Amino acid sequence: MTKRYFITGTDTDVGKTLVICALIYAFQKQNKNIIAIKPIAAGCERIDGQLKNSDALEIIQALDASHSQKNHPYELINPISLQSAVAPHIAATEDVISLSVKSLQxxxxxxxxxxDYILVEGAGGWLVPLNETETMADFVVAESLDVILVVGMKLGCINHALLTIENIESRGLKLSGWVANCVDEEMMVLDDNIQTLCERIDSPLLGIIPFLIEGDNSDEKKRATLASTYVNIAPLI
Structure with a gap:
């Protein structure tokens, strides 16, 4: 039976792509058959005549690294590519594209x-709008996906995490686990914050990823490979 997980974050730029790539490498290390997609990506650049997003390219790089099928078609991994680096519903309006739960499905x-495993990366945070009435969360409900939450460890993350989880669970969705991603190298009382989250979140902590410096494309592969050593996928299998 296929297991399907939606990777969301407490905010934008909290490391969803780093985590999804780390999970890809972790599943591959255990010889699990896995695919990962990023349905919507904003802030795309035109490469070889096609709008492409750096996050989606990182996912493809991870999938191709040790996958029986190489050269995953870009449009398979990122079917909706938007130009402006703004909220998807705004970028879609600028690109004259209609977004909805059904169109996304x-x-x-x-x-x-x-x-055996499908990973789906969200755009921005949990309640990012698709249009005037629907959000990305509505898509997750429609597809009955289990959720993995990436908590960007920085000031305010406890409130952001607990509010996000409250909304996830209020929709009848399962939070399969969460990842503490250290995005602030100088965050004070980091361990205390993680301990507080552990005490208040019933779902398993899948890993604590230390602060990793971002670099060029080749470095992103190294970062994700290193990050994979800090995640435990046992609760997801």
């Missing part, structure tokens, strides 16, 4: 994948 077509 059609674009992703999750039933097409026969892998």
């Amino acid at each position: 059609r674009s992703c077509n999750l039933p097409q994948f026969n892998q």
Whole structure:
């Protein structure tokens, strides 16, 4: 039976892509058949005549690293590419694209994948809008995906994490686990913050990823590979 996980974050720029790539490498190390996609990506650049997003390219790089199928088609991994680096519903309006839960379901077509594990990376935070009435969270409900929360460890993260989890659970969704990603190298009382979150979150802590300096594309692969050594996927298998 296929297990499907939606990776969301407490905010934008908290390391969702780093975590999803780390999970890809971790699953691959255990010879698990896995696919990962990023349905919507904003802030894309035109490369070889096609709008492409750096996060989606990192996912493809991770999938291709030790996957039986190489050269995953870009549009398979990121079906909706938006130009402006703003909230998806705003970028979609600028690009004259209509976003909705149903259009997102059609674009992703999750039933097409026969892998044992499917990872889906969100855009921005949990309640990022798709249009005037729907959010990314509504898509997760429609697809009945379990959720993995990336907590960007910085000042205010406890409140952000608990509010996000409250909304996830209020929708009848399962929080399968969370990852503490250290995005602030100088965060004070980091251990105390993580301990507080552990005491208040019922779902398992899948890992604590230390602060890792960002670099060029080749370094991103090294960062994700290193990050994979800090995550425990046992609760997800």
